[in-house]
Amino acid sequence: QLLGAFAASGLLKFLFPENLMLGTTLPAGSEMQSFILETILTFFLVFTIFSVCKEKNNYAGIAIGFVILLEAMFAGPITGASMNPFRSLAPALLSGNMQSLWLYLTAPILGGILAMLTFKVFEKN
Numbered sequence: 001q002l003l004g005a006f007a008a009s010g011l012l013k014f015l016f017p018e019n020l021m022l023g024t025t026l027p028a029g030s031e032m033q034s035f036i037l038e039t040i041l042t043f044f045l046v047f048t049i050f051s052v053c054k055e056k057n058n059y060a061g062i063a064i065g066f067v068i069l070l071e072a073m074f075a076g077p078i079t080g081a082s083m084n085p086f087r088s089l090a091p092a093l094l095s096g097n098m099q100s101l102w103l104y105l106t107a108p109i110l111g112g113i114l115a116m117l118t119f120k121v122f123e124k125n
Helices: 002-015 031-053 060-079 085-095 101-124
Strands: none
Touching: 002 085, 031 060, 031 101, 085 101
């Protein structure tokens, strides 16, 4: 994921050198609003992945893709719908714009941890 993020960001920078912010994730609202929303987005994504991948399931990719589609559609305009620290880290480093990067590095990790803990609780029952 890290290599893919840097490759994509580097390609965008090469193709569109005049657009320094291309690919950079920035919140439309406050940083705290975006932090909470990114945590929730990642929580639902990771919880879905855990739920559909615990058994052999031919529809796991469709379920995961559908969650990503919905989250990007509805939260993309608000937070950029990053849901992945590397997806935000690479464009930030290549553009030199570190504004709000902390939330895109920490919220997905927190969301993933909360999803794992919640899944373990439901899995035991």
